[in-house]
Amino acid sequence: MATEVWAPLFSLAGVLLGGGLTALSQRATQRSAERLEERRQAVADREARRAEQLQAIKDFLACVQEAEGVAYRRPEEWGEDEAWLGAASAAMGRLWIAERHLVLVGHAGLHDPVRAYARALNQAVWREIGDVEVNEHLEEHKTLFMDTARASLAAF
Template sequence: MLAFIRSGLEAEGVAHARHARPLQWEVGDEWHRTARPAMDGLRIAESGVQPLCAPALHAPATACARALNQAVWQEGDGTSLAERLEPFRAEFLAVARRTLS
């Protein structure tokens, strides 16, 4: 679970960096060289949630990872990253807290 949280924070940082730069990027540019390993790490950490964490965490982790993936690789829809990501992060963290108590 901690690996997923850590990877999610790294992916969110990449998403913020992406939206602070011109909308166009190319494979191999500096941003992409940072984004690719961050997103690979998130995917690996998400894969670890299923066998290592409570079943209730699977769906929120997947939803959170998908939202982060869209925030990194796709154009924004006019809403802030915080508005788009917070519901998914909040749900994951709420379920995580319940499973730990």
């Protein structure tokens, strides 16, 4: 008779214990899957930010090349070439937009070098550099920007 009373209780305890362990196991599996998804999403976000920054750097460099070309083609006498003036204004407008975009999406360490490089290009285009050659005036700024851009991309 004593075993008849305890048998259903043992059975009930076994069912409760098994159900509890199953619930704990499912919760642990769910949390593990959630953490894995969060890590995957963080990696995807970093990759997207890196791609966006890389594109902004490429766009800035394309505008830099255009502005350098304009600086080298500047006529000796100011204001004599309306076509050059229009091309210079348009190129510098695109450069300033690309510079601001890169500052917006780029790593904070890029902000000062990109601004300095854009200012140096502006000075070269409008001949605010005296007798200094364009490439000589730009070299330090270009090197700093390229080194910083490379480091910021490697940090991702």
